[in-house]
Amino acid sequence: MTATMEPEVGKGRLRKEDARLIAGRTRWTDNITLPGMVHLAVLRSTAAHAKIVNIDTSAAKEMPGVIAVYTGDDLDPEGAIGMPCAWPITPDMKSPRRPVLAQGKVNFAGEGVAVVVARSAGEAEDALAEIDVDYEDLPVVLGLENALAEDAPLVHEELGTNRNALWKFDSGEAGSGGDVEQAINEAEVVLKRRFRQQRLVPAFMEPRSCVVDPTAPQLTMWSATQIPHILKTMSALTLGIPEHKIRVIAPDVGGGFGGKIAVLPEEIMSLLVAQKLGRPVKWTESRSETMAAAHHGRDQIQDLTIAAKRDGTVTGLKVELMADMGAYLGLVGPGVPILGAFMFNAIYKIPAYHFACTNVFTNTTLTDAYRGAGRPEATFGIERMMDELAAELGMDPMELREKNWIKHDEFPYTTVSTLTYDSGNYEAATEKAMQLFDYEGLRREQAERRERNDPVQLGIGISTFTEMCGLAPSRVLGSLDYGAGGWEHAAIRMLPTGKVEVITGSSAHGQGHETAWSQIVSDQLGVPFEDIEVLHGDTQSSHKGLDTYGSRSLAVGGIAVVKAAEKVIEKAKKIAAHMMECSEDDLEFSGGKFTVKGTDKSTGIGDVAFAAFMAHDLPDGVEPSLDSEAVYDPENFSFPHGTHLCAAEVDTETGRVRLRKYVCVDDVGKVVNPIIVEGQMHGGLAQGIAQALFEEAVFDESGTLTSGTFADYLLPSAADLPSFTTDRTETPSTTNPLGVKGVGEAGTIASTPAVVNAVVDAVRHFGVNDIEMPLSPMRVWKAVHSGEKAAGGPGAEAGGGLGSIDATHGGAQ
Amino acid sequence: MRITVTVDGTTYTDDVEPRTLLVHYLREQVGKVGTVVGCDTSNCGACTVHLDGHSVKSCSVLAVQADGCEVTTIEGLARDGQLHPVQQAFHDNHALQCGFCTPGMIMQSIDLLADNPSPDEQAVREGLEGNLCRCTGYQNIVRAVRDAADHMRPGAGPEAERVAGDAGSRAASSVGGGGE
Numbered sequence A: 001m002t003a004t005m006e007p008e009v010g011k012g013r014l015r016k017e018d019a020r021l022i023a024g025r026t027r028w029t030d031n032i033t034l035p036g037m038v039h040l041a042v043l044r045s046t047a048a049h050a051k052i053v054n055i056d057t058s059a060a061k062e063m064p065g066v067i068a069v070y071t072g073d074d075l076d077p078e079g080a081i082g083m084p085c086a087w088p089i090t091p092d093m094k095s096p097r098r099p100v101l102a103q104g105k106v107n108f109a110g111e112g113v114a115v116v117v118a119r120s121a122g123e124a125e126d127a128l129a130e131i132d133v134d135y136e137d138l139p140v141v142l143g144l145e146n147a148l149a150e151d152a153p154l155v156h157e158e159l160g161t162n163r164n165a166l167w168k169f170d171s172g173e174a175g176s177g178g179d180v181e182q183a184i185n186e187a188e189v190v191l192k193r194r195f196r197q198q199r200l201v202p203a204f205m206e207p208r209s210c211v212v213d214p215t216a217p218q219l220t221m222w223s224a225t226q227i228p229h230i231l232k233t234m235s236a237l238t239l240g241i242p243e244h245k246i247r248v249i250a251p252d253v254g255g256g257f258g259g260k261i262a263v264l265p266e267e268i269m270s271l272l273v274a275q276k277l278g279r280p281v282k283w284t285e286s287r288s289e290t291m292a293a294a295h296h297g298r299d300q301i302q303d304l305t306i307a308a309k310r311d312g313t314v315t316g317l318k319v320e321l322m323a324d325m326g327a328y329l330g331l332v333g334p335g336v337p338i339l340g341a342f343m344f345n346a347i348y349k350i351p352a353y354h355f356a357c358t359n360v361f362t363n364t365t366l367t368d369a370y371r372g373a374g375r376p377e378a379t380f381g382i383e384r385m386m387d388e389l390a391a392e393l394g395m396d397p398m399e400l401r402e403k404n405w406i407k408h409d410e411f412p413y414t415t416v417s418t419l420t421y422d423s424g425n426y427e428a429a430t431e432k433a434m435q436l437f438d439y440e441g442l443r444r445e446q447a448e449r450r451e452r453n454d455p456v457q458l459g460i461g462i463s464t465f466t467e468m469c470g471l472a473p474s475r476v477l478g479s480l481d482y483g484a485g486g487w488e489h490a491a492i493r494m495l496p497t498g499k500v501e502v503i504t505g506s507s508a509h510g511q512g513h514e515t516a517w518s519q520i521v522s523d524q525l526g527v528p529f530e531d532i533e534v535l536h537g538d539t540q541s542s543h544k545g546l547d548t549y550g551s552r553s554l555a556v557g558g559i560a561v562v563k564a565a566e567k568v569i570e571k572a573k574k575i576a577a578h579m580m581e582c583s584e585d586d587l588e589f590s591g592g593k594f595t596v597k598g599t600d601k602s603t604g605i606g607d608v609a610f611a612a613f614m615a616h617d618l619p620d621g622v623e624p625s626l627d628s629e630a631v632y633d634p635e636n637f638s639f640p641h642g643t644h645l646c647a648a649e650v651d652t653e654t655g656r657v658r659l660r661k662y663v664c665v666d667d668v669g670k671v672v673n674p675i676i677v678e679g680q681m682h683g684g685l686a687q688g689i690a691q692a693l694f695e696e697a698v699f700d701e702s703g704t705l706t707s708g709t710f711a712d713y714l715l716p717s718a719a720d721l722p723s724f725t726t727d728r729t730e731t732p733s734t735t736n737p738l739g740v741k742g743v744g745e746a747g748t749i750a751s752t753p754a755v756v757n758a759v760v761d762a763v764r765h766f767g768v769n770d771i772e773m774p775l776s777p778m779r780v781w782k783a784v785h786s787g788e789k790a791a792g793g794p795g796a797e798a799g800g801g802l803g804s805i806d807a808t809h810g811g812a813q
Numbered sequence B: 001m002r003i004t005v006t007v008d009g010t011t012y013t014d015d016v017e018p019r020t021l022l023v024h025y026l027r028e029q030v031g032k033v034g035t036v037v038g039c040d041t042s043n044c045g046a047c048t049v050h051l052d053g054h055s056v057k058s059c060s061v062l063a064v065q066a067d068g069c070e071v072t073t074i075e076g077l078a079r080d081g082q083l084h085p086v087q088q089a090f091h092d093n094h095a096l097q098c099g100f101c102t103p104g105m106i107m108q109s110i111d112l113l114a115d116n117p118s119p120d121e122q123a124v125r126e127g128l129e130g131n132l133c134r135c136t137g138y139q140n141i142v143r144a145v146r147d148a149a150d151h152m153r154p155g156a157g158p159e160a161e162r163v164a165g166d167a168g169s170r171a172a173s174s175v176g177g178g179g180e
């Protein structure tokens, strides 16, 4: 047994996962083929709001290869099945039933109306055209303010309102701070702004897919999901299937970004159809279906008021949000904007704070978690406000931030929104970022370009962010009425040959858990990295878990792994003491070996595992196994932070934005694998920058998604993005034994305001103080040339973004 | 219609419907599920394979257009257990996360390097414009391609992928939807 001497944690290990992924030896859900399997295709509503007068499936049933066609009424005659929402944010929250397939009425364009079952996917697809649906149009509800208007038509008549819920926090009432109205009344400076968080599509690259095998001993469902465990429990609850009769497998999953945190009507549909037919079924969506039917993210209007003294000291912040839920509530949809309540105060000491969010129904695709979920929206709002306040006061925006942020010697710090930040060092991250960026040099260049009226203006954008992640302490989730806890499970199996299997309730879909967990266990048990296999994503092997989202895997799931390893060592110690005929107290464990203190007598953990397996000679009362499991409930969130700096060139003649330099210094605590961390940063940045510059889900006035393909929805390509300079500071979290914080969402949360601040900074002297996202050349040009305070519009043009109105290279895709 | 196609060195003769896309033929009839479908508008590049040595988006080629051609997929790149230098470089540079875009990215990168054996950053970015990745932010992909270029001089091209003993293939037929 070789002991690994150099610690694995902190090493830039290349990933174990890669071997099969680079060779095409993958197990995507759509790859699965089972004997007798049939294919499902869903007919989707073309109308955003309409009564279904009649559905005629007779012609479709006659089509070649077609086995059956079902409507919502066929699958659920009683109308008893409703898709689950696990986050009732207020006791009086309005929650409409979301059927498996539309029954009586469609509420958004893209909602499933009928399903064809056929021998091949092509035949199922063909038959869709033969289904005749008679719609009677109803008025379409679009836009937050329209939906809330006095005489607005209703998305769900039976609810009597389009208002889903109103959720409030007030520091005066909570006793965590002062009264915001008073702060505003007494302020030397008051600034109000309205910002729009456009709607985005998560756009994971693997379309959703699901295979159900009803012939297996347990009803088995493979799904391209982030949440196999939650999906299992929720499927049982939704359909009344005994939970122990379901097995859910998330095989290779091609990205999620929150977009695969869902219990899909299509999954429930597949379970129902498979059971009806008694044969395996597969449903795989097309990209166009993903765009229209998979949940979207963001979509808020933010009315913000900030109060301050002339010297820049912030005295109060009032946040009033409207958040678009779409037509139904997703699994955690209503809670997403509420997560922002804890993050608008960000890294600043704000003495008085008020947050109110009105969730609203419209006839659009539902919204739910998308990378950052509530926190990017909040970070955008406050970081934009800080820049606006700095401009108002004539202060350097970094100086204003520094004046207000929590100093490194003030931790732990309890914020006005009642979270306790355990650690952080905003000064250190900022200093490093400013150096890497050459802040002073770029400010000089900016002044020169302004001076000489250069057609290409330069702007500098700052975002000093923090976020709460590692969801989450169960008691906090309880206080927010969330429908589950926030713990995570891990188990370790010590195999007779000294190899190790690690079982985790985290469910990776690109994050690299197999590599990172191996590194953690290697250090904990002193077993070589290569001798560790990580099992996940199958409720049969990994029977317990709460899955992967909210940057929780390492900070919660990784700690559960540590706890399980500690238990293994505890168990092994008893046997090792017996083997070496000493007292347990005389043993030391390090590098995979138990050593009798003060002697050179030792035994490896592999030998102990073998002794336990043989069980010929164990101490009395000791079970013949080192296998252990642990469930870890975090005592706090983790609070990564960082300073992001963006330099943007704006061509005032074309409106084109070019990112000249992007520097970020992030503090994600202790790092298990710097290569994986850097990769997470890159990907996060790309998504946050894409929100600022390129992406928007646009509906036309009839409620049709006009950016419903990758030709119209501008997911950036390699040619649209710059190289990033990423670096780190390391302030360990004090609330977990590894000192780690989450990293998955940080880049996305921080980068959007940095980019928008940079662009606004570049053209502020034209009288511009906001441009709506995405900052398309058209919008930027319009802002510059009309000197409009807040340029942009309702976002009528699909694909208006992409800084690629670039005559030399043409369009990006 | 009956077609004969060599896929990753093995020749198959199959009946296909005239409308069958090459990607569906590969996945469903030949079992090459390493090649994936990410969109329905030929934008994502996840389905990229080589047809007679040149990259094509296999969702925009009909199976019948591949009749008589040689197709290389991600599954046919490794030789005698030895990864193709571009595959190796993707691993070495952490150029993948979920890995869904990876087969297409690798196939397109090989094609790019055949055209330009030592591309600068911008050339790589532009050469991969037709391949979308949602996970990596592209930075490590760009790094990987340039790293592979360093390892592959004087250039990997179609020749590097020819199956032994079958080098004399036909010229690229007039098929649509190239990844170039």
Ligand code: FES
Binding pocket: B036, B037, B038, B039, B040, B041, B042, B043, B044, B045, B046, B047, B048, B057, B058, B059, B060
């Ligand atoms: S599947 Fe997207 S380009 Fe072929």
Ligand code: FES
Binding pocket: A205, A254, A255, A510, B095, B096, B097, B098, B099, B100, B101, B102, B132, B133, B134, B135, B136
């Ligand atoms: S690695 Fe996930 S899409 Fe590229």
